[in-house]
Amino acid sequence: MDDLYVGVDLGGTNLRCAVVRRNHEIVQRFECPTKAVEGPNHVIDRIIDGINRALEKSGCGAADIKAAGIGIPGPINQEEGLVYSAPNLPGWNNVPLAGIIQNRVGIAAFVENDANCAGWGEYAVGAGRGCRHMLMVTLGTGIGGAVIIDGKLHIGRDGTAGELGHVCIEHGGRLCGCGARGCVEAYASAPSVVRRFWDLVNAGWESPLAKSSAAVTCQDVFSAAGAGDAVALYVVKKTGEYLGVMIASMAELLNPEICVIAGGMILAGETFFSAIRETCLNWNGHPSRTLSILPAELGANAGLVGAADHARVRTGG
Amino acid sequence: MDDLYVGVDLGGTNLRCAVVRRNHEIVQRFECPTKAVEGPNHVIDRIIDGINRALEKSGCGAADIKAAGIGIPGPINQEEGLVYSAPNLPGWNNVPLAGIIQNRVGIAAFVENDANCAGWGEYAVGAGRGCRHMLMVTLGTGIGGAVIIDGKLHIGRDGTAGELGHVCIEHGGRLCGCGARGCVEAYASAPSVVRRFWDLVNAGWESPLAKSSAAVTCQDVFSAAGAGDAVALYVVKKTGEYLGVMIASMAELLNPEICVIAGGMILAGETFFSAIRETCLNWNGHPSRTLSILPAELGANAGLVGAADHARVRTGG
Numbered sequence: 001m002d003d004l005y006v007g008v009d010l011g012g013t014n015l016r017c018a019v020v021r022r023n024h025e026i027v028q029r030f031e032c033p034t035k036a037v038e039g040p041n042h043v044i045d046r047i048i049d050g051i052n053r054a055l056e057k058s059g060c061g062a063a064d065i066k067a068a069g070i071g072i073p074g075p076i077n078q079e080e081g082l083v084y085s086a087p088n089l090p091g092w093n094n095v096p097l098a099g100i101i102q103n104r105v106g107i108a109a110f111v112e113n114d115a116n117c118a119g120w121g122e123y124a125v126g127a128g129r130g131c132r133h134m135l136m137v138t139l140g141t142g143i144g145g146a147v148i149i150d151g152k153l154h155i156g157r158d159g160t161a162g163e164l165g166h167v168c169i170e171h172g173g174r175l176c177g178c179g180a181r182g183c184v185e186a187y188a189s190a191p192s193v194v195r196r197f198w199d200l201v202n203a204g205w206e207s208p209l210a211k212s213s214a215a216v217t218c219q220d221v222f223s224a225a226g227a228g229d230a231v232a233l234y235v236v237k238k239t240g241e242y243l244g245v246m247i248a249s250m251a252e253l254l255n256p257e258i259c260v261i262a263g264g265m266i267l268a269g270e271t272f273f274s275a276i277r278e279t280c281l282n283w284n285g286h287p288s289r290t291l292s293i294l295p296a297e298l299g300a301n302a303g304l305v306g307a308a309d310h311a312r313v314r315t316g317g
Numbered sequence: 318m319d320d321l322y323v324g325v326d327l328g329g330t331n332l333r334c335a336v337v338r339r340n341h342e343i344v345q346r347f348e349c350p351t352k353a354v355e356g357p358n359h360v361i362d363r364i365i366d367g368i369n370r371a372l373e374k375s376g377c378g379a380a381d382i383k384a385a386g387i388g389i390p391g392p393i394n395q396e397e398g399l400v401y402s403a404p405n406l407p408g409w410n411n412v413p414l415a416g417i418i419q420n421r422v423g424i425a426a427f428v429e430n431d432a433n434c435a436g437w438g439e440y441a442v443g444a445g446r447g448c449r450h451m452l453m454v455t456l457g458t459g460i461g462g463a464v465i466i467d468g469k470l471h472i473g474r475d476g477t478a479g480e481l482g483h484v485c486i487e488h489g490g491r492l493c494g495c496g497a498r499g500c501v502e503a504y505a506s507a508p509s510v511v512r513r514f515w516d517l518v519n520a521g522w523e524s525p526l527a528k529s530s531a532a533v534t535c536q537d538v539f540s541a542a543g544a545g546d547a548v549a550l551y552v553v554k555k556t557g558e559y560l561g562v563m564i565a566s567m568a569e570l571l572n573p574e575i576c577v578i579a580g581g582m583i584l585a586g587e588t589f590f591s592a593i594r595e596t597c598l599n600w601n602g603h604p605s606r607t608l609s610i611l612p613a614e615l616g617a618n619a620g621l622v623g624a625a626d627h628a629r630v631r632t633g634g
Contacts, residue, residue, distance in 0.1 A: 075603070133474055147570065149466050156572020156604065157450055163569040166602045168562045170488045178601040182562070245485045245499070250570055252480040253464065255473020284495040285483045286392070287473065 007308030012088025020308035069311030071117035119146025121306025139263030190218035244279025262296035324625030329405025334367035337625035386628030388434035436463025438623025456580030507535035561596025579613035
């Protein structure tokens with residue numbers, strides 16, 4: 001039998017567990033709602049249940065698994081396996097999750113930030129495979145990311161590297177949720193896309209989408225752009241432009257081969273990506289002009305596969 | 318005798334050569350004008366003469382030297398020892414400098430970008446000693462930098478990492494010399510400091526410095542700030558603020574322990590550094606708030622010491 005690992009992707013809404021081969025193939029997976037509101041003890045029970053169900057479906061036991069990696073939506077301490085906190089998981093304060101899982105399931109367990117897991121998954125087997133230096137940008141309610149340097153996940157001094165959402169692209173600009181001004185998250189996250197759409201409509205731009213519903217989502221704006229809505233199209237292009245400025249800046253610093261972009265927005269395809277690429281091409285530095293900007297390939301599996309492979313790396317496997 | 322290396326710092330104005338011990342101590346150094354206008358052949362002759370004079374002063378010969386490192390003010394190819402070009406060295410196009418030096422002096426030679434050499438010097442024995450991840454910012458006519466990750470110089474895919482001057486801090490903002498808009502170099506380089514001073518004076522702000530001379534330099538502005546000139550003081554603080562925005566952004570990406578700042582501006586001391594630090598402290602990310610921002614310690618020797626130690630690293634010494 002191949003070496004087997006467990007990957008866990010603990011989200012604020014859904015919990016995913018999988019048994020993953022060393023070659024990154026998912027053997028079996030199990031998914032359930034996180035029910036985060038019930039607090040850490042119940043969520044931990046569900047993680048353990050999820051791991052056991054994935055094992056069961058795969059026809060193997062804890063003893064067949066080399067290690068488990070758990071992706072966490074918040075800051076963690078890699079060495080101590082501690083979850084400091086998680087904005088979308090109420091009550092999670094300094095939870096020694098790796099130790100708990102290890103004791104109760106009998107598998108060596110490791111925690112890592114979820115964007116880092118997804119980045120590592122894309123590097124190992126997705127859009128970034130084969131490169132040495134990679135940047136990952138995850139677009140959603142917030143903007144996150146991961147940095148791969150010389151084939152290794154770069155976590156920084158205390159594990160908080162990759163906070164791409166709080167890179168400044170406009171000094172003194174839009175107010176970000178973090179309290180600072182000008183962060184790229186205030187320009188290119190899903191809520192920022194919706195906000196820009198309404199700003200334009202309120203300024204007198206006409207869009208059929210604005211008439212269809214009051215509760216326009218980021219996905220609605222991107223879909224409308226695909227269907228030719230001029231306001232939505234403008235919003236998608238501006239979003240790509242703002243992201244491009246951030247990506248060009250990071251490329252000037254790190255000169256990576258590839259920047260992988262993940263999240264629902266990438267479904268918008270060429271309109272979105274060409275706005276990002278054009279901004280980087282028009283930047284005058286060699287690192288920006290020669291950077292490959294690619295959509296993520298693994299979708300929701302990136303976090304699972306990356307968490308499992310992270311556990312492999314941590315155990316020297 | 319200790320292991321000995323040669324360090325060369327090839328600037329647009331001055332050429333410095335030194336014999337350096339493995340413990341980073343400079344044994345002897347030799348300095349002369351580069352006379353860049355005479356073209357690569359004459360400059361190469363002067364590099365060779367400079368190395369020989371430093372050897373002579375140190376009482377040793379080529380056979381006593383393990384390797385030589387040469388810092389170049391422009392893009393290079395580390396593997397091939399090639400200088401692609403150098404804006405301040407006319408006629409330098411694809412010069413295979415490392416091979417030429419190796420053949421004519423009889424010492425294994427390696428080229429590296431000068432900001433990378435200075436960054437490596439500060440990391441090895443200056444303000445960054447003892448840390449794992451370090452950012453270096455060099456302030457002058459342009460803005461450059463270096464990135465140390467996990468105790469290694471990060472050069473990126475093709476050796477051009479660390480181009481900190483072309484990180485965007487204000488999308489669509491001031492025109493940079495590179496042709497793009499909003500680069501930090503357009504806000505915090507020496508010429509940008511002078512430009513901001515005159516912008517304020519032309520807008521009606523009154524400064525004794527403006528009356529003293531038409532050819533105000535960046536150093537004049539920083540000196541006047543030290544002497545209490547309110548306009549100059551404002552300019553110094555704004556310069557620190559703009560730099561702080563860039564440094565905070567890079568910290569969010571990389572979560573380094575230390576950011577070292579080099580160049581003549583650091584002589585301005587506390588006024589300048591507190592503006593940089595305050596901006597980073599007011600950024601809301603953990604990596605920015607916990608970053609140590611320190612002045613470089615080695616001055617003009619950073620490049621020499623770093624080039625020599627780079628040669629040690631390249632030869633596995």
